[in-house]
Structures are given as C-alpha cells and as structure tokens.
Amino acid sequence: MAILVDESTRLVVQGITGREGGFHAAQMAAYGTNVVAGVSPGKGGLKVLDSVPVYDTVRQAVKEAGANTSIIFVPAPNALDAVLESIDAGIRLTVIITEHVPPSDTWRAVNYAARRGVRLIGPNCPGVISPGKAKVGIMPASVFKRGGVGVVSRSGTLTYEVSLQLTKSGLGQSSVVGIGGDPIVGTGFKDVLEMFEKDVETHAVVLIGEIGGDAEEKAAAYISEHLSKPVVAYIAGRTAPPGKRMGHAGAIVSGTEGTVEAKTKAFTEAGVAVAKTPSEIPALIARATRR
C-alpha cells in the first residue's frame, strides 16, 4: 500500500522542458517512478529521457500515455493555470513543487480541486515519496528507506533530516509527504493523517511542524479523536525570532500564539510524544511501537 504514490503511479511532469522539471524528471525516473509523459505547451511531439513523450496538453498525456498523477514545475505566474489544467484533465493527484505561488492562486486551485474531488499537494513542497515504490518530488532518494513509519511535514530539508535519522536507526518509511509551508496548501496534516491511519503498511507516524499558524493544534485535535496509531511530533522554531506580525487579523483568525510551547501543549494533551530534537524521534517511535 503506502499512500498517494506507489507502483500504480503513472506520472506526467508539467514543465518537463524546463531546467528543474527536466532534472527531476530524470531523477524520479532513475528512482523507478513510472514517468509516462511530460507536458510543455508548444513543444508537443518531442521525446525526453530517451522515450518519454512530451505533449502540448495534460489531456493528451492522460489520453495517450495514461497519466494519473502530475508533478508541476512551471514558474509561479503560470502555476495556477497548470494546476487547473491538471485537475480538468482528470488527474487524481497533483503535486505542486513551484514556490512563490500567490495564495489567491492556490485558493482558487484548492477550491477547484475540492469540487472535482481530486487531491493537490503543495505548493512550495518537496513532494511525496513511498520508498522503494515511487518518488514524486525533489527529495534526495538516499536518505529514505522502505518501512513502516509515515512522515508528514510542513518543511523540506528538515523532512530529509528526520527521514535520515529514522533510516540510520533502522526505521524505514511507508510514505513521506511534504505538504508545503505556504499559508494555503492543498493538503493539510489532517488529510495525510487520515490516509496513514487507513494504510496497512504504516505502523507509526512522525509529524514535523513549525511555529506559526494553528495547523499543529488542529492536527493534535484530530489525532486525539481519530488516530489509533502512535504519533511522534517535532516542532521547529523554538529559538526563531518572532515572525513579522500580520496586523491583528492573524492572531484573531488562528486564536493561538503559534509558539512551540502552545503546539507542544496541544500535542501532549492529545497523547502525542513531542521530540525535543530530531535525533530523539527514532527512540520515541521505537518506544511507541513497542507498546
């Protein structure tokens, strides 16, 4: 099983003729991901990576190459269009790597996806890997190992760090999902936790949060009600300078200070062990699963 991506993934890379898109298409294919098509408007007819066809539209990639998952590398000003195209073409999972997408664009994409019943991950995220099965993202493959720990995170490189620590301790991962750090993201902690709960290969979950917002508090509330599997959390930013304030509105909306202390309290109350350093995580996972 694993979640989101696996052997059944048939990937189309939107923006495959760009520098980043091309590089990571090759990396993902090398990892064993089934990269079935690229899309680059006006460049339909090309072949890349020896035999991967490039199309003008995602609809062609779906129809002619059987794509069911998309990863987006197109620049921010065109990212919304690319996501909507992917949703419109019937792609079931779209991973948006692109950084600097305006939140108003993400908002429109997220609503459109919700109405069509399809899933977005990101933007501004490292993507998803199910080690040994498929990688739909930009993470360095070497730090991951197949196993039973699900990882979900708002961060990029910190996710790699935690996965590396798990791997070094002999704890492989079922799937690792970077949901992205933007104010508005397609998939939140709750969505991924729900998938991990249902996934038979996942035995424990690591949640990596950050200061700011109330996503971790919401996740803690969800875990306490819906998760039977053990969860270990780590929250970065204890030492971070206070973020630039968003007027009064930010504080009114979230109703939390968004500090590591507040988030730690929420997790502890939900029965979630909170690691003080990333290196504590493997031991906490081991202890939790032993019970």
Place this chain on the structure above:
Amino acid sequence: MAILVDESTRLVVQGITGREGGFHAAQMAAYGTNVVAGVSPGKGGLKVLDSVPVYDTVRQAVKEAGANTSIIFVPAPNALDAVLESIDAGIRLTVIITEHVPPSDTWRAVNYAARRGVRLIGPNCPGVISPGKAKVGIMPASVFKRGGVGVVSRSGTLTYEVSLQLTKSGLGQSSVVGIGGDPIVGTGFKDVLEMFEKDVETHAVVLIGEIGGDAEEKAAAYISEHLSKPVVAYIAGRTAPPGKRMGHAGAIVSGTEGTVEAKTKAFTEAGVAVAKTPSEIPALIARATRR
C-alpha cells in the same frame, strides 16, 4: 400538490420597499400567498402591509420569519447580489422578476444555485402561480383557475392569454410557470416538465415557446423520452421579422434555425400536438386528455 409554490410557501419579498415590490407584495398577499417577510437593506425594523416585518438581510427573514421562498424585485444592477444572498440564506426557491439582468450575472447566480442545490426561476419572468394556493409573481390573478393543466412558458402576457383561454374553456391550471425570456435562465422547460410529470394534480401540460434558440427542440426531445402526460405546444413568432443575427456563433451554438417550422417539426416528431393559434389549445388539451 401543484409544483413550486403552494400552501407551504412562506414568501420573502426582496425589494419590498420599492414601488414594484410593494405593489406586488400586496397583490400576492391579497391572493392568499403567505407573505412572511420583506427585505430592504438599511430599513430593517419597518412593518409593511400592516404586519409584515422588513429585515436588513434574507438570513434574518429565514431565521425570524421562517421564509422558504423569495421573490426579487430589486433593480438589475443589484439583482445578482440579491439572488446570491437568497441562495446563501438557504432559500429553496427564488423567483427573479427583475428585467435587464446582464447574462453574465445570471450565469453566476445559476451556477451558484446549482452547486447549492436550490432553484431559481427567471430573471425577466412573470413568476409562478398555483391557482387557489399561492401566487409568487406579477400575473393578473383573474385569468387563472384551479385545475389539472400545467402551463410552462417563455413569455409573460402570452401566458396570461393562454391561461385565460383555458379558464374560459373550463380547464383550470395546476401551476403556471413563466421561465423568462432571457438568454440564460435559472429553470428551463425540461426542469418544469419533469416537475409536472411527477405532480399528481397535473393531467396535461401546455408549453408556450417562441422563435429563436433551441429550447423548444430540447424540450421536444425530453418529452418524447420522459413524459407520459399529454403535452400541447404553441410557438409564437411565425410572422416575426428575422431577429438581429448573433454573428456566426449563435447559429453554430444552437445548430437550428430557431424558426417556428423547425420547432413545430421537433414537437410533432415527439408526439406533441402543436396549436396554430392560442384559441386552439383548449380543444387540443381536451382531445389529448380524453384519450
């Protein structure tokens, strides 16, 4: 039974402090319609028609007066806002009397209604009457009589004419629905035909069409597949001058000339009797129901 409006209708009049809204609110109440509230922003707290409360918002009219149906008289530039407010407040049926609503506004309202699963009638329509039960519209009550013929029409006064002819021939009406003549309307022939088919009080249906577009052709196709009750059609405009053309696009979109001949052919092929004059309608109904 009847369709759309009846004794269970609890009506809020949006724009009740305007000239038209006030006049017709009184007329509808006099007919026996349960007019429970009016809405006029900034005038909340007033009472009109002796005891009908005026609210600032439709939500108040729903919450405090139990409104479930709305009729809109607000001027065209504010009509979209009024319709969206009505939908947002959970009103199940909104009748838009206002003329000259830009089609782009109607388009947005129709989509919003469809997603919320509620019904719009109009704009630019006379409304709906279920004779002897409730009138949610601007039609002259005197021409209608309670009975078993359902009437659906794109026209206003022509609907009154046909109803008058039916009434004079002793054929009362279950409900009479003016769907409006604008390019984009909330409820089409098909929707109303479906309701009449299900309505136990309706024994036969009169459909009043006009030249232009392909709504009648679509209705004919629907009748031939889904209607068990007899239908008589009348189409106005045999002698009308050819309409101002909408470039090539209009003809391409509808794929029909939109003439009375084309529409008559479609109805005849669907087994629908087509009246040559309005006065022929009662006889055709009588013949059809006798079988």
Place this chain on the structure above:
Amino acid sequence: MKLYEHEAKKIFRDIGIPTPLGEVVTSVEEAKRAYARLAQRSVVVKAQVLVGGRGKAGGIKFASNVEEVESAAKTLLGSEIKGERVGAVLIEPKLDISRELYLGVTWDRSERSPVVIASSEGGVNIEGVAKTKPDAIKRVHVDPEIGFKPFMGRLLASSIGLTGRVLQSFADIASKMYSLFDGFDAELVESNPLALTSQGEIVAADARLNIVDDALFRHKEFSNNSDERLAEYSVLERKARQLGVQYVELDGSIGIIGNGAGLTMATLDLIKYYGGEPANFLDAGGGSSEEEFMQALSILNENPNVRLVFVNILAGITRCDDVARAIVKARISLGMSKPFVIRLAGTNEEEGRRILAASGINVYSDMDEAAKKAVEAASKV
C-alpha cells in the same frame, strides 16, 4: 449594441490581439490619401456596416492601385448593404493568408454558460461547416468559478490540430477574446476569419464585438456614441428605441400594438392566420402608462403603411383604462384618424370598455374575434 468592425479591431489591438493596421475613411479623397499612407500595394476596402453577410453582399473589395481604391470607395460609400447605408469604409493591407480559422465567444443558452468556439475551417462558409462537419467545430464551456484559463485555449488549439508556436498564439488570442467577452459584458466576440498567414502569424482579419444592452450600465464609455449606432434602424424604429419600446417594421398594412413580446408575436401570427398582413411589431411593454401608450400609438400614426390599428392588450400590470384613455387622446391630440380594432382584457377591463364606448369605439374581449374583425376591416379600408 453592435460595434463597427474598425471599433472592434481597435479594442482587439488594445488588448494585444494582432489585427491588420488600417484606416477608416468617409470620402473617396480620404480613401486615396489613406492608400498612399498605408504604402502597401494590395489592400482590402471594407464597408463599415452592422448587418451580417457583408462579404456575400458585395461589401468587401480588393484593390492593387489607387484607381481601384478610388473605384471601390466610390462604389461602397453611400451605397446600401442589406438596407443599411455605408457611411465609412476601412482600408487595410491585404493579408497573405494560408489558412482561415474561426474563433468566437458567445452565450450557449442550453448549457447556460459562455462558450468559446474554434474551428480550423473558418471563413464565409463556417455555418455550412457547422452543419455538414460538426466535428470540425470545437467548443469549451466556461465555469464561472475559474473563468476561461490559458490551458483551455491550448486545449482548443490542440483540438483543431494546431501545434508549436501557432498553438501558443491561438491560445493567447482565445484568452484575450474571452477577456473582452467577460470585461465588456459582450454577447458576441468573434473573428472570422482568424487568419493564419504564410509567415505563421495569427491575425484577426475580421472582428466583431456586440455588447449586451442590459449591461451597458456598466460600460459608460459607450453611452456617448450609442446614437450613431442607430444607423441600422429606420426613423420610426429610432424613435421607438428612444421611447424604450420594441418596434420593427414589416410589409403589411395592419398596424399592431400588443403588450409583451410573446403576446405581440402571437397577435401578428393570428392576423396572418386569418389572412391579414401586419405592418409592424410593436410591444408596448408590460407596464406602460397612458402617456407611454400614446407615444407608442404616435409611431403607428406616423407610419404611412399602417391603414388600420389593431390593439391587443391583456392587462396585468398595464391597466385597460389607461390604454383606453391613451387611444381617446391619440384621436384628439394627435389627430389620429386611422381606424382602430381594439381588444382589451384583464385589469380594469370594464372601465376601459366604458371609456371607449363613450367615444363610440367598439371593444372586443376575445383575441380571435378581434383579429378576425381587424383583418376583415383592413381589407375594406
């Protein structure tokens, strides 16, 4: 409100849709000077009219020297095309067209949404293509949540067989045409042909932009020149538009006034059914006052083809007594001597009947009976 080709092309250019760069002129001398300024051998001289089918009606001429330009301008300026006088011509460089495409945006009533329509087989025969080869016409319907996005333009371009740079340009033009449709509250934005030149460029060889009258309140920029656009109407039709009533002239002799478009159409049909010939269509509207109704009568009074006036009113908001008083006043203050046949029913019917009876005018309450009488009376006038 329809815009002239040259006005639509200006708007196309402003938003970045390529069009030929021409000049509009209203005299033969200007046409010759414009030809010199364009400094192109081959040009096209196009009558600026609002009616459709201009090309087939001879409104487009090609010219390759100044004499031909002069002759084209002379022929077109002041001529009538499908009843509309040509007041100006547009002179443009002739395009080197390798293929005629079609691109249009309009309302699809059945789908209750805007539709963007494309074909690789554009040109004068596009409607024939729509009938005989429906697969050559591609459509995209638009969801208000997201509007028309660039990818939809690419889907259309791809579906009509375009690739490479041309696919991108076509998609870009489709997005821009939709922006115009949405931004101007248009009922039609169209380019036919949308020319693919031998150089691989896409250029709007023709341009149409019709704005929904009901949305003009949001587009004050057109309020100044709405009068000049009345050129397509007769004097009385213009008067009717200024009064805000629907009036169209026909070939017969029975003048007709009804209230409501549907009832008025049905009235015309009934007159025809009983062997008469309507002189016009005049919808006095759903709630006209005594004064408004008299103004409407004055239009028929001034139409010399009207030999008899048939009034058919089923009063809802309209009141029969107002109509009756308007008729009485018209006979006095307008000196209207044409015979009337009058049908009144509905609100205040008895009062109306009484007012007209006092002036010696007979009133019918049944539409069929009245129509038969009108046809019979008209044949005797």
Place this chain on the structure above:
Amino acid sequence: MKLYEHEAKKIFRDIGIPTPLGEVVTSVEEAKRAYARLAQRSVVVKAQVLVGGRGKAGGIKFASNVEEVESAAKTLLGSEIKGERVGAVLIEPKLDISRELYLGVTWDRSERSPVVIASSEGGVNIEGVAKTKPDAIKRVHVDPEIGFKPFMGRLLASSIGLTGRVLQSFADIASKMYSLFDGFDAELVESNPLALTSQGEIVAADARLNIVDDALFRHKEFSNNSDERLAEYSVLERKARQLGVQYVELDGSIGIIGNGAGLTMATLDLIKYYGGEPANFLDAGGGSSEEEFMQALSILNENPNVRLVFVNILAGITRCDDVARAIVKARISLGMSKPFVIRLAGTNEEEGRRILAASGINVYSDMDEAAKKAVEAASKV
C-alpha cells in the same frame, strides 16, 4: 510588503473608503505648516512605521495647538519605535469618535480561504476581545466562485448590531476592503479602529495594507519603492533580501547557515538545546550555487557578533561539493578568519568532505554531533 499608514490610506481613499484627510511630513517645520493648512484645532500626529503596536509604544500623539504639534513632531521624528526609525509623521484632524469598530481581511489557513472579520468592539484591545469575548468577533469566509458580495458585508454589519444607514456604509466599506485584498493580492487589509463618528459616519481612522511578496510580480506599481520599505531591516538584513536569502539577526554569537527554513530553525533550536546562543537565522535556500552560498557566508563574515560559523547542510538539490568550495573560497577571497563547524550530508557528501579535508577543515555528518561541537567550540573563541 507592508505599506505605511499614509500609503494605505491613499489607496483606501482612492477606492472610496472615507479616511481623515491629513498630511505626511518629515520635518518639524513642515509639521507646523501642515497644521496651519489643516485649519483644525485638534489633530493627531502619528509616527509612520511598519511595526505593529505603535500606539502602545508612544507613536501616536494628540495636539491642540501649534506648540503641541511642534513638540509631538520633535519627539517622534528621528526616534525609534520598536527598533524602527521614524522618518515621517502623519498629521490628521482628530475624529469625534463615538465607537471604535474593527474590520479586517486576511487569509485563514485552516479554512484555506480569505476571511473578512468584523467587530463592534475594535480598538487597541481587539485581540483581548477575540480571546475573552469570541462572540463579539464575526467572520465571513469567501468562496472563489462568487467572491465577497455586498450582501456578505450587510450580513457582517447586521451580525455586529449595525442598522440603518450605518449598516449600509459598513457593508460598502467591507466590499471595498475586500476588493483591495483581492485586487492587490494582499495578505492583510485592516482598519482598527474603524471609527463610527458622532455624526454617524464611518471613517477608517487607521489603515493597513500588506501585499503578499509572492504576488508582487502582478503589481509592478510597487517595484519602484520596494527599497525604501527596507527601512525596517538592518544593513545586513537588507543585503540578504537583495540576495534573496532569509536572514534575521538574533542576540547570540554562533552564526548559522542551513538550507531550508525548517532545517535552519531546527538547527537554531539544537544549538540552543545544547546551551549555545545563535547569532542569526540564515536560510541559504533549497538549491543554492557555490557563488550564492559564498554571498551568504559574506553576510556572516560582516556580522561582528558572529564568533563562529556553524554550517548545517542536508543536500538535496544543493550539492555538498558546491558548499565546500564556497567555504574554501570564502576563507581565501573574503579573508574569512572566523572558525567553522561544518555538517554536510546528502548529495556529493564525499566530494565535499574531500575538498574541505584538503583545506584542513573537519566535517561532521551527524547534526547532533556537529551542534554539540559548535557550542563547545564557540565557548572557547
């Protein structure tokens, strides 16, 4: 990008939201002349800074004569408020406020949508109200299909107890503030207090408009003045912004560079956990080149508080060999003599390790071990 109050108020006024009509001045003399021009006895003199909590920090003064204006301007101009230098003050007529309302638009991360927030209990204590009387705060979330419509403004106004003409004005202002939010790709549009005057008018006594940096590509109108907005940052923070890296100064002595915001935050936390004090936060980004990394190092080189540099890289797109070469070059071409503790892992780790070993620099592969070493070494510098 944050706008100054006077800039936000100009934009509010342009869209039709009432604001007090004041003047921005940068000197005491100008302040006196502005007071004379305003011809109002009671005015308010407001420091133009981008930090929040200005009022509580003494950045707002009232004055009723020219001497008081002079004194207020003298006190404020050139002073520092929460670390930000006051370069200008805004002088406005004092409003006759009967009630302080609150109105703001921002992003609600949980609901993944914009939210418009209103309260009848606005003013400096609004956040306290949000905690102690959550029912006094009303919200409307916005669906992208229809946006924020006038009726939603009326619902908000009604829900906070407004009626009559005030309900209409409040709704109108809410619609306009949402238009600004949407049109400017804002992350915050706020007025607190939104003043209800004794005359029953609603006036934006304060105005905030922060634009999402990621959307600035759509708002070229602000590209010219983005430099002046850097006033709130230190010299090195400004340099970092120009390089496009995230850099914030802190109070400690261990300089830190990580790649990725989360890893860099975790690195700071780890240093602190082991008893050290970070001198800064510096995220070199996810895919920085050798040159970019050297530029990032130069910032720490120029920061006198940095006694030791801790580099923590888990390379994905970034390559360890690039990082290693940047460090070697920084030591040579920047003459960077500060000690380094370096942790490298991931892409091209071995190559990076080899390059640094050749320069006599030890490299750790474990983050914990490296952090402990850095804290230990820093204590000895």
